Amino acid sequence: MADLRIKDLVVEYSKGEYRVRPIDGLSLDVSEGSLAILLGPSGCGKTTLLSCLGGILSPSAGRIEFGDIDLTKLDERELSHYRRTTVGIVFQAFNLVSSLTALENVMVPLRAARVPRREARKRAEELLDRVGLAHRMGHRPGDLSGGQQQRVAVARAIALDPPLILADEPTAHLDYIQVEEVLRLIRELASGERVVVVATHDSRMLPLADRVVELMPHIAYTEHEPDTVELQAGETLFEQGTMGDCIYVVSEGELEIARELASGGEEVLKVAGPGDYFGEMGPVFGLPRSATVRALTAATVVGYTVQAFREKLGATGSREIVEHRPLSGEPDPSPEPD
Amino acid sequence: MLIAALRDLQWRKRRFVIAIVGTGLVFAMTLVLTGLANGFGVEANRTVDALGLQSYLVKSGAPGPFLGSSPFPPTEVQQVSRLPGVQVAVPLVYGSATMPDRGSARNVNVFGAPERGPGMPVLSSGRPPAAPDEVAVSSTMRRAVGDRIEIGSRTLNIVGIVHDSTALAGQPNIFLTVAGAQQLLFSGQQLISSIGVRGVPAQPPNGYRVVDRAGAVEDLSRALNGARQAMTLMAGLLWVVAALIVGSMIYVSALERTRDFAVFKAVGVPTRSILGGLAMQAVIVALLAALLGAVLSVLLGPLFPMRVDIPRLAFVSLPVLAVAIGLLASVAGLRRAVTVDPALAFGGP
Numbered sequence: 001m002a003d004l005r006i007k008d009l010v011v012e013y014s015k016g017e018y019r020v021r022p023i024d025g026l027s028l029d030v031s032e033g034s035l036a037i038l039l040g041p042s043g044c045g046k047t048t049l050l051s052c053l054g055g056i057l058s059p060s061a062g063r064i065e066f067g068d069i070d071l072t073k074l075d076e077r078e079l080s081h082y083r084r085t086t087v088g089i090v091f092q093a094f095n096l097v098s099s100l101t102a103l104e105n106v107m108v109p110l111r112a113a114r115v116p117r118r119e120a121r122k123r124a125e126e127l128l129d130r131v132g133l134a135h136r137m138g139h140r141p142g143d144l145s146g147g148q149q150q151r152v153a154v155a156r157a158i159a160l161d162p163p164l165i166l167a168d169e170p171t172a173h174l175d176y177i178q179v180e181e182v183l184r185l186i187r188e189l190a191s192g193e194r195v196v197v198v199a200t201h202d203s204r205m206l207p208l209a210d211r212v213v214e215l216m217p218h219i220a221y222t223e224h225e226p227d228t229v230e231l232q233a234g235e236t237l238f239e240q241g242t243m244g245d246c247i248y249v250v251s252e253g254e255l256e257i258a259r260e261l262a263s264g265g266e267e268v269l270k271v272a273g274p275g276d277y278f279g280e281m282g283p284v285f286g287l288p289r290s291a292t293v294r295a296l297t298a299a300t301v302v303g304y305t306v307q308a309f310r311e312k313l314g315a316t317g318s319r320e321i322v323e324h325r326p327l328s329g330e331p332d333p334s335p336e337p338d
Numbered sequence: 339m340l341i342a343a344l345r346d347l348q349w350r351k352r353r354f355v356i357a358i359v360g361t362g363l364v365f366a367m368t369l370v371l372t373g374l375a376n377g378f379g380v381e382a383n384r385t386v387d388a389l390g391l392q393s394y395l396v397k398s399g400a401p402g403p404f405l406g407s408s409p410f411p412p413t414e415v416q417q418v419s420r421l422p423g424v425q426v427a428v429p430l431v432y433g434s435a436t437m438p439d440r441g442s443a444r445n446v447n448v449f450g451a452p453e454r455g456p457g458m459p460v461l462s463s464g465r466p467p468a469a470p471d472e473v474a475v476s477s478t479m480r481r482a483v484g485d486r487i488e489i490g491s492r493t494l495n496i497v498g499i500v501h502d503s504t505a506l507a508g509q510p511n512i513f514l515t516v517a518g519a520q521q522l523l524f525s526g527q528q529l530i531s532s533i534g535v536r537g538v539p540a541q542p543p544n545g546y547r548v549v550d551r552a553g554a555v556e557d558l559s560r561a562l563n564g565a566r567q568a569m570t571l572m573a574g575l576l577w578v579v580a581a582l583i584v585g586s587m588i589y590v591s592a593l594e595r596t597r598d599f600a601v602f603k604a605v606g607v608p609t610r611s612i613l614g615g616l617a618m619q620a621v622i623v624a625l626l627a628a629l630l631g632a633v634l635s636v637l638l639g640p641l642f643p644m645r646v647d648i649p650r651l652a653f654v655s656l657p658v659l660a661v662a663i664g665l666l667a668s669v670a671g672l673r674r675a676v677t678v679d680p681a682l683a684f685g686g687p
Contacts, residue, residue, distance in 0.1 A: 084606025099349030
């Protein structure tokens with residue numbers, strides 16, 4: 001049995017001076033022989049999760065278990081062995097080594113695993129034959145089409161017959177004919193005891209999946225009346241990284257808008273007072289909140305849906321909101337974080 | 339991952355060839371400079387050995403029998419020949435003169451020694467000079483027996499040729515009788531530069547000191563010590579240039595292959611294998627450059643107007659030093675490869 005189990009996974013890292021948490025408390029089970037698709041827009045943490053599953057990135061918290069291997073307990077050498085023997089990775093943009101032929105690219109993981117040269121060559125030939133590239137073995141990546149390169153990448157990924165295959169945007173950079181070839185190939189991989197995890201934002205792949213994991217769930221926005229929220233001093237209105245559907249206008253009191261820093265502290269971006277509004281980018285674009293808002297004094301704010309706020313602003317589209325036009329109608333030189 | 343390193347060499351062959359040619363030229367210049375510096379010592383040794391003497395007596399305070407000599411009357415020669423430990427003692431004259439040569443002037447080293455005594459080298463053709471207006475010259479002057487040459491204000495008849503006899507960076511040696519050399523150098527005054535001795539005198543006469551063979555060689559090449567040091571320094575700088583060429587090429591290669599290294603690491607290739615491949619590239623470039631440098635130095639050496647005498651040890655040690663320098667120079671590239679994050683492999687194109 002080699003099921004994939006992810007529990008309370010948190011990945012946090014520094015990006016510039018700010019702290020980013022693309023994965024926050026993810027739990028997931030994928031049983032052997034199935035194909036799971038990680039779906040979500042760019043920046044939602046798909047590739048980060050694949051990096052963790054591939055033993056390339058260490059999570060900040062939580063556990064990842066594949067069969068009886070607990071990835072979070074492996075040291076550097078064990079992780080290298082895990083990557084070599086347990087995982088096959090199909091990278092975005094193929095990532096074949098341009099100086100090597102198709103055959104030699106497939107031989108890379110075999111030679112890394114100390115398979116004798118002759119045996120590695122035979123195995124690589126078999127794999128390229130299996131992906132329909134027997135006639136292109138001696139060609140370098142630059143001489144192959146995108147679909148052919150992706151098939152070489154798949155052959156490389158399964159060279160050591162790993163029980164876990166990870167594919168990062170495997171249909172990006174491919175035309176529809178090439179997509180068809182690759183989809184069929186990936187579906188074939190998820191058989192027997194093998195687990196295949198595909199990260200994509202291409203919804204055409206969904207019919208392939210045994211399991212679809214939306215890494216950034218859509219919020220079902222529903223129109224509702226403006227929501228008045230009373231806050232005590234120190235009380236948090238919303239936290240960085242959470243989803244929300246309201247744009248808030250301050251009626252009374254003061255609130256600080258703060259972003260987490262890589263150093264561990266927070267940077268106060270702005271103190272909002274009566275008449276100010278904030279939190280518009282998340283609801284408009286379906287993004288998580290990029291800052292935390294908490295009351296500095298006893299405060300009252302009114303939360304509007306995007307449509308209701310647009311009407312309040314007198315805007316005809318989202319442009320005025322994105323440009324952070326003041327409620328008075330004058331342009332504001334200092335746009336707010338969402 | 340040696341195959342990947344070899345394929346990368348083929349893939350970027352133009353750049354590697356340029357690096358090999360550049361480094362090879364630098365190695366050739368290093369060898370030639372080494373040969374030039376070594377040549378100074380070789381010709382001094384050959385000249386001193388050709389005189390067939392074991393030691394020299396010079397006036398106390400004179401650094402040596404040649405460049406450092408202080409002329410003195412030959413009154414003590416007979417006395418020295420009777421000293422214990424001395425088999426033969428002969429008067430020797432040494433000095434520098436200028437002769438016209440195809441429209442310009444050329445320096446020659448003038449040696450005066452008895453016709454049949456020690457101090458007169460073995461000739462490749464002709465006979466030793468017997469009269470003051472006769473001379474034996476180095477074959478490097480490209481003159482023949484029977485030719486006449488003008489040196490200073492005198493015209494001399496060439497009666498013998500000495501094979502490849504030079505000193506002081508390729509200056510030809512000429513050999514006269516003691517009287518001939520005295521006329522040429524000392525306006526006929528009966529002065530000598532040293533007393534050449536076969537054997538080693540147990541106790542030199544008062545006012546004299548003994549200079550051994552090594553001291554004589556040192557004296558004959560003293561004028562070139564500065565040049566030799568400059569050449570050694572230049573050779574050292576050229577080693578650094580060679581290291582920079584190899585190192586920068588390997589570093590650029592490592593920079594360009596960052597994504598490849600990330601992919602290798604992501605598929606489980608051990609970092610040491612990646613480093614091994616990169617180091618192998620440095621070694622191959624350095625070795626091929628060393629080979630090219632050795633060939634070029636042999637071809638370029640004869641084009642120099644001075645003796646280029648590259649020691650065999652230099653040819654043997656060049657590849658060893660080249661590999662060491664190649665590896666040392668590739669440290670920056672190796673460090674770069676070590677720090678590549680395999681997560682980079684997940685990036686887009």
